[in-house]
Amino acid sequence: MRSDKKISAGQLMLMLFLARIMHTMIFKASHSASGAAMMLGLLCSTAVEAVLAIPAVWYFSAGGSDPVKEISGKYSSAVRFLYSAYFAVIAGGTVALFAEFLASEFSKVTPPIVAALLLMLAAAYCACLGIEGLARAATVVFWMFAVLFGLMAAVNEGGFDLLNLRPFSPEDSGSFWDYFTESLSSGWWLPMFCVLAVHLRKGAVKAAYGYLALKFVTLETLLLLVTIVLWRYVDVIGYPIFALGAYAKTDFIERFDAINMLIWAINCTLVLGIYLYICSGSFKRPKPAALLFAAAAAAFGIVEYKNGLRFDQPWFLGFKLAGVALLGVVLPSAAAVKLLIKRSAAK
Amino acid sequence: MKKLTILLFAFAAMLLCGCEAGEVxxxxxxxxxxxxxxxxxxxxxxxxxxxxxxxxxxxxxxxxxxxxxxxxxxxxxxxxxxxxxxxxxxxxxxxxxxxxxxxxxxxxxxxxxxxxxxxxxxxxxxxxxxxxxxxxxxxxxxxxxxxxxxxxxxxxxxxxxxxxxxxxxxxxxxxxxxxxxxxxxxxxxxxxxxxxxxxxxxxxxxxxxxxxxxxxxxxxxDGFAGEIGEDAAMGIRLLRGDASEMSLEVEAGEGIAAVELKNLKIKRKISIDGGAPLLKVAIEGIYDVRSAQEGVSEDEISDAAEKQLLYLCAQGFEALKSSGKDFIGLGKLLEKYEQGYALRQNGDFGGAIEGLWASVEAKLKKY
Structure with a gap:
């Protein structure tokens, strides 16, 4: 793994945020839930993530350089491969959901599989540019997304119906637990953080908790808008951010669909590039490795898309949660304990 | 390599041209x-x-x-x-x-x-x-x-x-x-x-x-459930709480006046009173007299405009009761203020509408 300190805390925070928001962009709402239950679910899952992040954040703040090397020594290649395999599957799932989104919303434009292959090719190229290039691009893409999101919220034509925000009742507990689990299983920023923070100049706390705050505020705002403006129509359209754009227009922008599509495609390329960078970064020849993982992730994604497999199916939820727990919590906890013991022995 | 990259980008940019001139x-x-x-x-x-x-x-x-x-x-x-x-x-x-x-x-x-x-x-x-x-x-x-x-x-x-x-x-x-x-x-x-x-x-x-x-x-x-006139539609807007400005022609004292209502603020609350839901609506706003016949006083216009609002609400309420359908967001109000009662209705608020009472207050100030 290349361990040169190249990126700032803000850049890492934005890379983690874009990966999370990509998942929200292509997440298709499959069931109705009251806004309060979902908002509470997000609050609780964010609180749990904040606690789960403590070992990794402490490890880097205390001067640790690489938790994988710390814990596995000469077997670090094998452990790094676990990260590579995990993020190859996550990249495949992202491509599959993006293809599904294209098929459902832009069926007349480009065949989804062709688009998925092109995206993966572009992402492999991005991964080859290295962490600095990805981090700089993340800042640009973040501002593109922020302006789009702010504009769609500001010019939304819907009226606010605060009665939609009904209080949490025992009947909502099922929706609460569903959303809580889904939100927690989308916490693969923890393993991402463990790999990418190796390149961090300083500010592990700022990167991790800044990300959590940014994610929390953005997603709660989205859930609030969905609840009090769009209500059940989100179930019809399926994609919450897309639905927000579907009910917004200005004098000079009649439809937000095309702008949404452009920014989502750019973000998808960047986020896949980050995943492929994580997959290939530990290899001696990262460029061919990035292409190899891109091919593997594309193949997995296309099979997943063609067979209708979904990110929110129980086996996938389990896989994602297991990865978060093992690679994002257990491994950095062990590294933190080892670092602590090493320091105590040195004293 | 650099030239190849530039060529690739140029080719990609050509693809972004979208519609050719005749596509529209x-x-x-x-x-x-x-x-x-x-x-x-x-x-x-x-x-x-x-x-x-x-x-x-x-x-x-x-x-x-x-x-x-x-x-x-x-x-x-x-x-x-x-x-x-x-x-x-x-x-x-x-x-x-x-x-x-x-x-x-x-x-x-x-x-x-x-x-x-x-x-x-x-x-x-x-x-x-x-x-x-x-x-x-x-x-x-x-x-x-x-x-x-x-x-x-x-x-x-x-x-x-x-x-x-x-x-x-x-x-x-x-x-x-x-x-x-x-x-x-x-x-x-x-x-x-x-x-x-x-x-x-x-x-x-x-x-x-x-x-x-x-x-x-x-x-x-399930289809058609009734038809209503303009007054009842205005009343529904008031009972829904989403009316903001109205122009009314009112009979004030011995004459007629045209008034413009602005900045209407409508507060709605529901409670269970004697086993039946009671909807309380409070309307506040300002009015501006557009024209008035000679001899009509300001007080008379204000009273008449307030009465007209109550009349419109009564029309809307009557439409609600006769259709038995919830088009004023009654179910959501009950879920917010009387959750236990709402849960007992099991999503069907026909019974609640049947027993519904309403109390409406209107207060207008001169612009």
Missing amino acids: QRRIVVHALGIDPLGDGYEVSYQVFSGGTSSEQGGPVDASESTVVTLLAQGRTLYETEESLRLRTGKEVFMGDVELIVISDELKDADLTEFLRYFRIADIYLGVNVVYCRGSAGDLIGQKLNQGSATALLLKGVVETAIDRDRACSSRIIEISNTFSDGGSAAVIPVLSLEKEGGKSEDSTVTDVTLGVFESLLITK
């Missing part, structure tokens, strides 16, 4: 839809711009009134009518620019949810209003009026003015769809009517019909 001409851009029954299916009137010489040559589309034409297509489903139009014209039908959808009242019992599903698939903007009309929707769209041809923009303007002045309820696709998703609810959909003006000259340059929204239909997922 291979599409029919629809601005209004009129839906009428025809046997077991429908006859749909598509109001489109016919284009002009400049647009045929790749220039801007001529959107003046003289280029508006109405194309008719028949089919068993709305999709089939669109397909029929596509086949007969050899052009793609583009619905993203639709401004208004008019449905004949002969279709008031038809399944509106099916129509809504089609509008979504056809990519019609969610903020487009759906209205009914008396008689043929196709005739209405193709009508010559005092104001000019019944273009989509003119029809839309008439509907939106009625909604903005709180004389009709908003009936956007998203609003109707959300209303139907909340069990037991009814949508209040304006009826766009042509009215004959009596006593006009026989001068061929003067037409004797005008357009307006004077009544509304109550539509549920």
